[in-house]
Amino acid sequence: GESVGLHLPTLSVQEGDNSIINCAYSNSASDYFIWYKQESGKGPQFIIDIRSNMDKRQGQRVTVLLNKTVKHLSLQIAATQPGDSAVYFCAVMRFGGYNKLIFGAGTRLAVHP
């Protein structure tokens, strides 16, 4: 079946450094790739998405890179701040019917002053 995996369950960074969170997926037919941020005690929140016909997309302080050749997705956070501390999930989606999301296990990002 389809699977999504993250390379590291935890990532510790110094405040001000750049963070890179990685994700691998199994289904080359996936249409959309999405990153979510989950803060303690809250539900996941959308950060950024990228379509399968793109390889890079930038938002505010975040960049998502998609490498379809190796089925790898990454989230880069520039100038990481304490407020970025959270669990980050990647999810993949294939269009058709319900547009179901398949989530990875999550990476906990800890930002140290």
Place this chain on the structure above:
Amino acid sequence: EAQVTQNPRYLITVTGKKLTVTCSQNMNHEYMSWYRQDPGLGLRQIYYSMNVEVTDKGDVPEGYKVSRKEKRNFPLILESPSPNQTSLYFCASSSPSRSSSYNEQFFGPGTRLTVL
């Protein structure tokens, strides 16, 4: 404020005692779904609904029921809860994609359920 609400937020119960977790959204979304979140496994879909009276199984539906009698509400029912259903549950809603673009799923705050 656009939101998805869940009740209760925390629940401790005993094996076999029927319970319902409510979910409500005020965004007029057609799609709603339930997920459970367990350590190391991410979010797994339990059930989803594409519209009123239209529901279908997700990846882990065993032991759960849902209903969608109104567009805004999508309750999750555990007829006979067991300890392996101890988990963190999230309800989410979204609109169907109309232009092959991703329509964001909005998640509720979660319900932490413990079954003793």
